[in-house]
Amino acid sequence: xxxxxxxxxxLFASDAPLRPDEIARADESLDEDVVEAAxxxxxxxxxxxxxxxxxxxxAGGWQILTRPExxxxxxxxxxxxxxxxxxxxxxxxxxxxxxxxPIGRVEVEYVRGVGSSGVIRTLQDRGLVEVTxxxxxxxxxxxxxxTTHFLEHFGFDSLEDLPRPDELPVVLRDREVPILxxxxxxxxxxxxxxxxxxxx
Amino acid sequence: xxxxxxxxxxLFASDAPLRPDEIARADESLDEDVVEAAxxxxxxxxxxxxxxxxxxxxAGGWQILTRPExxxxxxxxxxxxxxxxxxxxxxxxxxxxxxxxPIGRVEVEYVRGVGSSGVIRTLQDRGLVEVTxxxxxxxxxxxxxxTTHFLEHFGFDSLEDLPRPDELPVVLRDREVPILxxxxxxxxxxxxxxxxxxxx
Amino acid sequence: MExxxxxxxxxxxxxxxxxxxxxxxxxxxxxxxxxxxxxxxDIDVFDIPIRRITDQFLTATEWIRAAxxxxxxxxxxxxxxxxxxxARMLLPRPEAEExxxxxxxxxxxxxxxxxxxxxxxxxxxxxxxxxxxxxxGWVEERPGPRPEDVPLETTWEEVFKAALGVELVEPVDxxxxxxPRTVSMDRKVTLILERLSDAPDGIAFxxxxxxxxxxxxxxxxxxxxxxxxxxxxxxxxxxxxxxxLWMYLRPGERExx
Numbered sequence: 001x002x003x004x005x006x007x008x009x010x011l012f013a014s015d016a017p018l019r020p021d022e023i024a025r026a027d028e029s030l031d032e033d034v035v036e037a038a039x040x041x042x043x044x045x046x047x048x049x050x051x052x053x054x055x056x057x058x059a060g061g062w063q064i065l066t067r068p069e070x071x072x073x074x075x076x077x078x079x080x081x082x083x084x085x086x087x088x089x090x091x092x093x094x095x096x097x098x099x100x101x102p103i104g105r106v107e108v109e110y111v112r113g114v115g116s117s118g119v120i121r122t123l124q125d126r127g128l129v130e131v132t133x134x135x136x137x138x139x140x141x142x143x144x145x146x147t148t149h150f151l152e153h154f155g156f157d158s159l160e161d162l163p164r165p166d167e168l169p170v171v172l173r174d175r176e177v178p179i180l181x182x183x184x185x186x187x188x189x190x191x192x193x194x195x196x197x198x199x200x
Numbered sequence: 201x202x203x204x205x206x207x208x209x210x211l212f213a214s215d216a217p218l219r220p221d222e223i224a225r226a227d228e229s230l231d232e233d234v235v236e237a238a239x240x241x242x243x244x245x246x247x248x249x250x251x252x253x254x255x256x257x258x259a260g261g262w263q264i265l266t267r268p269e270x271x272x273x274x275x276x277x278x279x280x281x282x283x284x285x286x287x288x289x290x291x292x293x294x295x296x297x298x299x300x301x302p303i304g305r306v307e308v309e310y311v312r313g314v315g316s317s318g319v320i321r322t323l324q325d326r327g328l329v330e331v332t333x334x335x336x337x338x339x340x341x342x343x344x345x346x347t348t349h350f351l352e353h354f355g356f357d358s359l360e361d362l363p364r365p366d367e368l369p370v371v372l373r374d375r376e377v378p379i380l381x382x383x384x385x386x387x388x389x390x391x392x393x394x395x396x397x398x399x400x
Numbered sequence: 401m402e403x404x405x406x407x408x409x410x411x412x413x414x415x416x417x418x419x420x421x422x423x424x425x426x427x428x429x430x431x432x433x434x435x436x437x438x439x440x441x442d443i444d445v446f447d448i449p450i451r452r453i454t455d456q457f458l459t460a461t462e463w464i465r466a467a468x469x470x471x472x473x474x475x476x477x478x479x480x481x482x483x484x485x486x487a488r489m490l491l492p493r494p495e496a497e498e499x500x501x502x503x504x505x506x507x508x509x510x511x512x513x514x515x516x517x518x519x520x521x522x523x524x525x526x527x528x529x530x531x532x533x534x535x536x537g538w539v540e541e542r543p544g545p546r547p548e549d550v551p552l553e554t555t556w557e558e559v560f561k562a563a564l565g566v567e568l569v570e571p572v573d574x575x576x577x578x579x580p581r582t583v584s585m586d587r588k589v590t591l592i593l594e595r596l597s598d599a600p601d602g603i604a605f606x607x608x609x610x611x612x613x614x615x616x617x618x619x620x621x622x623x624x625x626x627x628x629x630x631x632x633x634x635x636x637x638x639x640x641x642x643x644x645l646w647m648y649l650r651p652g653e654r655e656x657x
Contacts, residue, residue: 002250009252009270015537016279026273049249050202052209063538070209073226074540077210077218086554088333088562095563111566114331114342126552154556169566215539256533268532283531288520289428291527295519311509311516314429314474334565354523355530368518 003030007038008064017061086126093119094128098150098162099172100179102132102143107179111171120144128153203230207238217261217352259351260358284326293319294328298350298362302332302343320344328353429471430478431513433460438510445510448503450489454482455630458623465585480619481506483626588617588624596634596649605645 010026011018020035039062043055056065066074086094093116096108109116123129124144132145146159156162164173171177210226211218220239224230239262243255256265266274274280286294293316296308309316323329324344332345351358427433437456438445461475488502501507588608595603605625609618625647628634635648 005250005252006270006273009266009274009534010277010280012253012264013266013274013534013537014277014279015281018277018279022277022279026276050205052205053212064212064536066209066213066540070206070213073206073209074213076226077214077222084550084552086552086558087330089331091554091559091562092566095559096566098559099563126550128552153552154559156556163560168563172563172566212536213539215535254533263535265533265535268529271532271534274534280534280537283534285527285531286524291520291523292428292516295516295523298523299516299519311431311512312429313431313478313509313513314471340565340567353530354526355533356526363519363522365515368515368522 003027003034004038004041006030007035008042011055011062011064014063017058017063019061022061087119089114089116089119090122094123094146094150096172097123097129097144098146098159099164099168100175101145101159102135103145103179104135104141104143106141108144110180203227203234204238204241206230207235208242211242211255211262211264214263217258217263219261222261256355257357258355259348263352286328289314289316289319290323294323294346294350297323297329297344298346298359299365301345302335303345304335304341304343306341308344427464430457430475431509432517433457433475434478435510435514435517445507448507450482450486450503454479454486457482458627462585476619476623479623483622585620585624585627588620589628592621592624592628592634592647593649596647600649602637602646602648605647608647 006026007023007030010023020032020039023035024030024032039055046054052070053064053066055062058065089112092112093108096111097103097120100107105117105120108120120129124131127147127149129144129150130147131142133143134140135143151158166173171179206226207223207230210223220232220235223235224232239255246254252270253264253266255262258265275282289312292312293308296311297303297320300307305317305320308320320329324331327347327349329344329350330347331342333343334340335343346359350356351361356362427436434453434457437443437453437460438448443449443453457475458479461472461479464475465472485502485506592608595608605621608621625634625636625645628647629636633650635650637646637648638644
């Protein structure tokens with residue numbers, strides 16, 4: 001293995017700039033001078049062959065970076081929004097929040113049977129869900145509801161327009177049905193049997 | 201700017217595989233065909249000029265990775281993250297989910313003979329497994345499947361790269377079997393209509 | 401390879417002991433142990449000597465219980481399954497069910513499990529190969545698009561469909577969990593011997609189990625009974641399939657051991 005290749009591999013894979021003495025630890029055949037020479041050879045080579053990247057001296061060490069003139073291309077990769085869809089868990093969580101708002105995270109998790117903070121965060125990031133207040137109960141947990149953007153996106157004038165047909169599960173059809181068992185604690189791991197009674 | 205250089209810059213600045221259509225978003229001059237051609241040219245070039253890295257087809261896209269023969273050098277450098285490895289139970293659970301997806305927790309546990317909710321949760325946390333839906337059966341249990349990151353972690357381009365069951369050298373006997381008896385409970389009740397065939 | 405013998409209980413269990421000179425916690429579960437026993441002895445999976453395997457499995461399960469492994473309860477479940485199969489093998493089979501081998505489901509599970517193990521090995525190798533290649537270590541953070549700028553293709557129909565599917569789901573892990581330490585087989589052995597010492601006419605299995613009203617006590621009592629039978633300390637008798645199981649002390653044998 002040539003010194004140049006080892007140095008290239010190390011600099012490529014490192015998540016921080018490396019000093020020549022640090023790079024030299026990769027192999028017994030390397031010392032600071034050998035590394036310095038390899039770095040110089042690589043730089044020359046990247047320049048001549050018009051690579052899109054370069055070796056840059058940074059914070060007392062070396063790092064491989066894309067050349068600055070490509071920055072505008074890279075920006076487009078990330079900032080051109082690509083259309084996306086909600087995942088199954090996100091759809092389910094959004095449905096629960098839409099029908100039961102204002103609702104706390106614990107209640108959402110109790111209905112779904114799985115932790116939901118990540119999904120709720122995603123829905124918040126997408127502007128479909130927002131914090132609408134705090135419950136009066138112990139710990140004053142955050143309550144979530146849907147946003148104006150939610151109404152716009154799905155074409156509703158107001159929350160009153162959400163359909164509530166009989167085939168909806170009771171827990172979503174009727175806001176009065178309790179979600180958590182009587183003495184549920186903060187965890188969604190409720191030990192109680194929850195009996196849902198039909199309000200009729 | 202040549203297409204090849206833009207593609208190189210984009211791939212170099214990404215820590216995940218990118219599909220040709222994603223790469224093409226970097227500039228109007230690019231389309232999928234141009235990108236594919238540039239990728240092929242870069243691969244050839246990295247090989248001929250003996251770069252320490254290579255273009256690899258992964259999870260449906262392309263990514264620049266170091267060549268495997270440099271692993272031992274990289275292991276000696278602190279700033280190079282060590283890839284994590286999965287435990288035996290995690291691999292076993294992942295094997296079941298990969299082949300039978302979408303699959304519920306109870307079915308996984310029936311195959312393994314042990315409770316698996318903790319392992320499944322760990323695999324979810326590591327982004328290797330995700331909830332893909334719910335079964336239509338009683339209790340509507342969650343169904344799990346593998347993620348794109350699963351492909352990246354194991355170096356597969358797609359699920360097609362997993363060995364086909366009939367390629368597996370099994371000692372006991374290879375046969376296509378349904379995963380669960382009609383109403384699987386935890387007992388191997390053995391009421392199946394499976395009749396044992398002669399091994400010869 | 402081990403010679404294939406079909407001797408009675410005790411010898412087989414000892415053989416199983418030799419076969420298990422390995423770290424017990426390397427077994428990921430009862431299926432793994434069972435597969436190991438069958439492979440190690442080069443057993444024809446379509447004709448499993450269920451008595452020998454059950455005895456070996458019980459011996460190993462005892463050690464696993466002694467080692468207090470988390471999965472002990474699951475090994476016990478499998479032990480109970482094996483005992484169930486063993487029992488059904490002993491019963492005369494009605495004409496109509498002649499084709500149904502009580503071992504069939506077990507065989508199916510073993511074959512499937514073996515395949516999964518092979519896949520797990522392949523995955524492990526793939527993971528090791530992949531780990532030898534490293535990604536770019538440092539990648540510049542660039543601001544992504546604002547999430548609300550991302551066009552959302554989701555329609556209300558999809559949300560509504562998800563709403564229809566919502567129902568209260570039992571939290572994971574509330575599944576019945578066997579707690580191995582609360583019911584010890586040693587205690588059951590002692591209980592059986594104590595009760596039998598006052599009962600020259602034997603005692604019914606049911607009378608040992610009924611007070612506890614818990615399937616795990618039943619399993620452990622049965623295991624203890626089978627263990628005592630194997631040690632030739634007691635005799636087990638059943639007049640007909642599914643009839644009461646009776647236990648009798650064998651005083652002479654016991655003193656000599």
